[in-house]
Amino acid sequence: MNEFALPAFWLNGGPLRSLLKVLNREGEARVVGGAVRNSVLGFPPGDIDIATDLAPERVERASRRAGFAVHPTGVAHGTLTIVAEGQPFEVTTLREDVETDGRHATVRFTDSWEVDAMRRDFTMNALYVDAEGHGVDYVGGYRDCLDQRVRFIGDPAARIGEDHLRILRFFRFHAFYGSGAPDAEGLAAVRAHKASIASLAVERVTNEMMRLVKAPGAADVMDEIAAEDILAPFFSERPAADCYRALCAAERKTGRPLSETLAFLSLVRFDGPAFDALATRLKLSRRMRGRGLAAVAAAREMPPRSVPHVRALLYEHGADAFTDGLIVALALGADVIDLPTLLAEARKWARPRFPVGGHDLMEQGGEGGAELGERLRRLERMWRDSDFSLNRQALLALDREMVDTQAR
Structure with missing residues (x-):
């Protein structure tokens, strides 16, 4: 375990401090994941998620006693959304995976912070920090953040086996936070297991791709995605x-x-x-x-x-x-x-508004239906080609001329 200091301004925010204070009376709670990673990298924190050794029912009781709203958004996986002083936070009980199939996971709760860290995807996403800015790193993620290195926790193949979407997440995280070539061990695992992406729901793949293509370094990782034909199950060509x-x-x-x-x-x-x-x-x-x-x-x-x-x-x-x-x-x-x-x-x-309509043309004679529609389209083309300079009178005069010509 390594320790680090995170002097982040957002840790002093009233709602966050209030919620952490409430949870720490009962057990221990720390901010985890993206907000910590982003702050180490120098980015805005984004959504602030909290991990705790408290069971979900204890989180709920403590939060309600404090007057906070509680929403069971992912209670099966230990996640509650707590709205403290108008700001929502996801609070998740420490957990470990019991069974995974590449798409879903069955979890059990734990009181071990290290076990919770080991079930996460990338080292830079497994950093914890308390209300005072004291950070704890069980997997080397702090150093990886500083080095801008996106690295799977433990065995990359095992992490991909737990959730096949991590194949695309590996590329997305490198495109957002990485520098230089992707981690060689992670890339080798992605190549070896790329066929497993076919088992994913298309909505998950689409959502991940929507986020990936917006990343600053996506052009470089797209070269790798195309070269390896990672998206073959969803694209007819590379x-x-x-x-x-x-x-x-x-x-x-x-x-x-x-x-x-x-x-x-x-x-x-x-x-x-x-x-x-x-x-x-x-x-x-x-x-x-x-x-x-x-x-x-x-x-x-x-x-x-x-x-x-x-x-x-x-x-x-x-x-x-x-x-x-x-x-x-x-x-x-x-x-x-x-x-x-x-x-x-x-x-x-x-x-600009086209200055004539079907009623105007009908008053000048001729047939309705398809013929009327063609007259309108012809006049509109003439109006557009005149750089919209022809006025209503001029357009009606042109239409009368065409109607008279056809009558003769």
């Missing part, structure tokens, strides 16, 4: 790591955060039908599917040829799809001139 890297570069030019939708689109080489099929396999939302296909459609017309063409594309596709299409085009190698101006135009775009 993910296009080169297109994903190009998308990351394009998004950086815009200054906006990477879009998960465009990331998935890049992994199938920005191909519309392939993305549509992937969206079905990964159970992506209708919104994500629609956004990806809209981006592909807009990208086909990029880059704009002129200022009027910019406005025409904005009108046709909308500001969001216009921007997405522009980024996809950049990633595909299009020569986009004055990108900041184009992005600014999209941000300030207000869609």
Whole structure:
């Protein structure tokens, strides 16, 4: 066991101190996991989770006596959500795995902090700190944080056998917190057991991938994921790591955060039908599917040829799809001139209202139905091609001329 000091400001937060004080009257409670890891690495703490040697029923009794709300969010695994002074905390009893099948675990409670640490996935996630900032490390995670090394606890193959999702988590954590090449022993275990990912529920894989593609170092780990064909059960072809890297570069030019939708689109080489099929396999939302296909459609017309063409594309596709299409085009190698101006135009775009409707045209004669729809579409194209300068009177005059011509 190693000890360390964590002078973190968030440990002095009122709700956290209040809850730890309540739990420490009955037993012992420490902050564990991501908040500790992030603070050692210099990141914001994020969600604050607590481990305790108290059984769940004792945690509940002590919390209710203190006036805190208690929600049994994962009581079968020893987890309660305690809302202290308006702030929620997950409080989990120390535990060990009794039986695992790669997807679910049966646990039993323990009073051993070291046993609890050994059941976790990576060393940097098994750090504990008390209310005074005194940290305890049973697995070498503190040094691994300082070295930016993502390392499985104990035998990597055993950790993967307990939960197959740890194959993807290994890559995600390295993309967020690692430096240099991935840990060799961990990578070897991932390669050896990659077929087990097929047993996972697709929702878990999709959720993990959504988080992975947003990581700062994801482009490098995506090369490894593609080379090893880690996602073979869910992708019909190897993910296009080169297109994903190009998308990351394009998004950086815009200054906006990477879009998960465009990331998935890049992994199938920005191909519309392939993305549509992937969206079905990964159970992506209708919104994500629609956004990806809209981006592909807009990208086909990029880059704009002129200022009027910019406005025409904005009108046709909308500001969001216009921007997405522009980024996809950049990633595909299009020569986009004055990108900041184009992005600014999209941000300030207000869609103009087409000044005529079907009732206006019916008053001028002609048939309804499909013929009326075609007249409206024709006028709208003419209006758009005029850079929206044709007013209502001009458009109706053009329509009358066409109706008269057809009548003759």
